[in-house]
Amino acid sequence: MIDIQNFKQKSIGLSILHVDANHKFLENSRNLLQKLFDNVALSDNTTSALQILKENQFDILITDIEFADEDGIEFIQELKNFSPNIKIIVITAHDTKENLLKLISLGLFKLLEKPIHAPNLVQTLYDAIISIEEQKNAQLSHEQLEEKNSLLTFLETLCQNQEIIQLHNYYKGLSITNNALIKNVGTHHITFSTSDIQLQAIQYETKTIVTSELLNSALVCKNILKLEFNSGTVNFKDFILHKTSPILRKAVRVNVESLHSVALSINEHLFLGNISIADISVEAVKLELDALPAGVHLANNSIKIDINIQNGLENVVLNADGKYLREDENDSSYSVVFMLSYDLAQKSALVKYIAKRQMELIREFKRL
Amino acid sequence: MQNQEKILFDNGTHKFIMFSFDDETHEDSYLSVNQYLIVQNNMGVLIDPGSEAIFDELSEAVTKHVALENIKYIFLSHQDPDVSGSITQWSVTTPAKFIISSLWVRFMSHYGFLDMGRIMSLPDHGAKIHFGENYIQFVPAHFLHSPGNFSLYDSLSKILFSGDIGAAIVPAHDEYKHVDNFEKHKKNLEGFHKRYMGSNKLCRAWVSHVEKLDINIIAPQHGLLFEGGDAQLFLEWLKELECGSDLLSELY
Structure with a gap:
C-alpha cells in the first residue's frame, strides 16, 4: 500500500497527462491524479494530446491505444520525437498482443488492462516516479563525474604549463591574495606552491579560494593534508568549483x-x-x-x-x-x-x- | 587655490583631466602637486592620486566625471607618499586594480594592503592596455627618480604623464598651469632635476623612448605642463642635462 504523503513528496514538480476517449473514466482519473500530482492534464483525443505535449513538458503519460478515428501507436511514435524520456503507461481493454512488441520498442513503462483498480494504478504511478528519480540521479552522477574529470584535466593542464593562479584567503574580512602554481593534482588531492604570507593565511582560514583568468568559476579547496613553509607548499584533500565566492565582493569589508x-x-x-x-x-x-x-x-x-x-x-x-x-x-x-x-x-x-x-x-x- | 581642475582633452567618449589638490613645502617655496584622471567610455584610470590628506577632496572631484565603482585602474608611477599614500583609502572605496612597478609590490602591506589580486605589477620594460585602436602605455622611466618608475602615455589624447620628470619648483597657480616661456622656466627645472634624476644616460634613454611617441602635452606630477613646441624643447633640454651620478663630486 502506497503512502499518499510519501507519494506526494516524491511527485513534487512532476506532471502527468491522461489521454482516453472515455469521458467518465477520465473524470474518475482526474479525481485520483489530482490527489497525487500538482500538474495534471487530460485529453479525450490524440490530436489535442499531441498539441498539449508540444506546448508543455510532461513526465508521465497514461494513454489508451484504441481510439475511434485515431491510432494510439502512431500517437506514441510521434510524441516520442519531442518527449523521448516520458514514462508511458498504456491502459486498454483491447487485445494488445500484436502491439506489445511495438509498444516495448517505443519504451513502454507498463501495460495495464481495463477495468483498472485504483491501487494498481497508484502502484504503477509510484514505480514510474521512482524510475524517473533513479534516472535523474544516474544522469546527475554521470554529469558530476564528467565535470570532475574535465576539471581534473584542466587543472593538470594548468599544472603542466606552470600557469600562474591566485589563492585567496580572509583574515577577519581582510583579503589576502597571492600568486601560486599548481604543483600536483589528482582525484583526491591538489598541491600548490605559494608565498609564506599566503601559507600563513591558509593555515589560519584553511578554506582557500583559487582563481585564474582561465577558470570561469572559483575553485574552493578544503581539508589541508599537509602545509609546509620550508617547501612553500600546501596540499588539500578536497576541491570543488563554486559559482559564487567572496572574491566577487566589490568593496573591502x-x-x-x-x-x-x-x-x-x-x-x-x-x-x-x-x-x-x-x-x-x-x-x-x-x-x-x-x-x-x-x-x-x-x-x-x-x-x-x-x-x-x-x-x-x-x-x-x-x-x-x-x-x-x-x-x-x-x-x-x-x-x-x-x-x-x-x-x-x-x-x-x-x-x-x-x-x-x-x-x-x-x-x-x-x-x- | 581656486582652479583645481582642468580638462586637457575631451572628445565626448574620452577625457583627460588634471586636478591640483596638493602642494608640498620645498625649502622656501611650494611644489604644487597634480593628479590626473582618464575617463574612457565611463571607465576611469586614476593617475598618481597622492596622499591621504587629499583623498576626500580628490574623490569628490573624481565622482563628477566617473563613479568610484567604475574606476578600473589606479596607476602609481612610483612609491613616494605624494603618489601612493592613499592606496588604502582608494582600495576601500573603489574596485580598482593598482598598477605599479614590480619593485614596490612587496611594500604594499605597509600601505595597508595584502590583496595582491588587486595589484598589476609592471615588468621593467612596461606594458600597454588597449582600448579599441588606442592604448595606454606604461613607459619605463627608471631612476628618474625612483628605481622602479614609469611614465604613462595616452595615445588618444596624445598626453604623456611624466611623473617627476619635468617637475618644477613653482608656486601653486590659480590659472592654468602651463609653460609659456621655456627659456624662463628652465631655472625652475634645474635644481630639482640635477638632484633627483639618476644620470644623463638615464635621461637620454627615456627621451629616446618618448621621442617615438606622438605627444601634444607632457604633464608632470609637479609644476607646469609642456605643450606642443615646449614639450620638444623640454626633451632637448633633458637630453643634455648633467644630473645625479654625473655630478658625484658635488655629493661626496
Whole structure:
C-alpha cells in the first residue's frame, strides 16, 4: 500500500497527462491524479494530446491505444520525437498482443488492462516516479563525474604549463591574495606552491579560494593534508568549483571588534534585541541579531541604522538608511546584511575607519 | 587655490583631466602637486592620486566625471607618499586594480594592503592596455627618480604623464598651469632635476623612448605642463642635462 504523503513528496514538480476517449473514466482519473500530482492534464483525443505535449513538458503519460478515428501507436511514435524520456503507461481493454512488441520498442513503462483498480494504478504511478528519480540521479552522477574529470584535466593542464593562479584567503574580512602554481593534482588531492604570507593565511582560514583568468568559476579547496613553509607548499584533500565566492565582493569589508553600538529602527520602531556589527564596508553592514523582529519582514520596511564605533580617540558615527539584502541563520543568532546610504561627510569618516582597521588587521595578522 | 581642475582633452567618449589638490613645502617655496584622471567610455584610470590628506577632496572631484565603482585602474608611477599614500583609502572605496612597478609590490602591506589580486605589477620594460585602436602605455622611466618608475602615455589624447620628470619648483597657480616661456622656466627645472634624476644616460634613454611617441602635452606630477613646441624643447633640454651620478663630486 502506497503512502499518499510519501507519494506526494516524491511527485513534487512532476506532471502527468491522461489521454482516453472515455469521458467518465477520465473524470474518475482526474479525481485520483489530482490527489497525487500538482500538474495534471487530460485529453479525450490524440490530436489535442499531441498539441498539449508540444506546448508543455510532461513526465508521465497514461494513454489508451484504441481510439475511434485515431491510432494510439502512431500517437506514441510521434510524441516520442519531442518527449523521448516520458514514462508511458498504456491502459486498454483491447487485445494488445500484436502491439506489445511495438509498444516495448517505443519504451513502454507498463501495460495495464481495463477495468483498472485504483491501487494498481497508484502502484504503477509510484514505480514510474521512482524510475524517473533513479534516472535523474544516474544522469546527475554521470554529469558530476564528467565535470570532475574535465576539471581534473584542466587543472593538470594548468599544472603542466606552470600557469600562474591566485589563492585567496580572509583574515577577519581582510583579503589576502597571492600568486601560486599548481604543483600536483589528482582525484583526491591538489598541491600548490605559494608565498609564506599566503601559507600563513591558509593555515589560519584553511578554506582557500583559487582563481585564474582561465577558470570561469572559483575553485574552493578544503581539508589541508599537509602545509609546509620550508617547501612553500600546501596540499588539500578536497576541491570543488563554486559559482559564487567572496572574491566577487566589490568593496573591502572588515570585522569590527572594537567597542561599538548599533540601533536598528524598523518603521520608526526601535528593535529591542541585542545587535552587534559582524563586518562593515562603505556599501553595506552585516549585523548579528539574537532574534529577528517578530511579524515584520525586513525587506519591505523603512530601516534606519545608527552606528557608533570607537576608533581610538575618535568615534565614527553613522546615521544611515538601510536596505535589506539578505539574512542567514547561525547557531544562536541571525546575520542580516543591509546596504547603506548616508551623506558624504559620514562616508569620509567610515573610509578612514575601514582604512585604519585594515592596517590594524595587517599588523595583527603579521603577528600570528 | 581656486582652479583645481582642468580638462586637457575631451572628445565626448574620452577625457583627460588634471586636478591640483596638493602642494608640498620645498625649502622656501611650494611644489604644487597634480593628479590626473582618464575617463574612457565611463571607465576611469586614476593617475598618481597622492596622499591621504587629499583623498576626500580628490574623490569628490573624481565622482563628477566617473563613479568610484567604475574606476578600473589606479596607476602609481612610483612609491613616494605624494603618489601612493592613499592606496588604502582608494582600495576601500573603489574596485580598482593598482598598477605599479614590480619593485614596490612587496611594500604594499605597509600601505595597508595584502590583496595582491588587486595589484598589476609592471615588468621593467612596461606594458600597454588597449582600448579599441588606442592604448595606454606604461613607459619605463627608471631612476628618474625612483628605481622602479614609469611614465604613462595616452595615445588618444596624445598626453604623456611624466611623473617627476619635468617637475618644477613653482608656486601653486590659480590659472592654468602651463609653460609659456621655456627659456624662463628652465631655472625652475634645474635644481630639482640635477638632484633627483639618476644620470644623463638615464635621461637620454627615456627621451629616446618618448621621442617615438606622438605627444601634444607632457604633464608632470609637479609644476607646469609642456605643450606642443615646449614639450620638444623640454626633451632637448633633458637630453643634455648633467644630473645625479654625473655630478658625484658635488655629493661626496
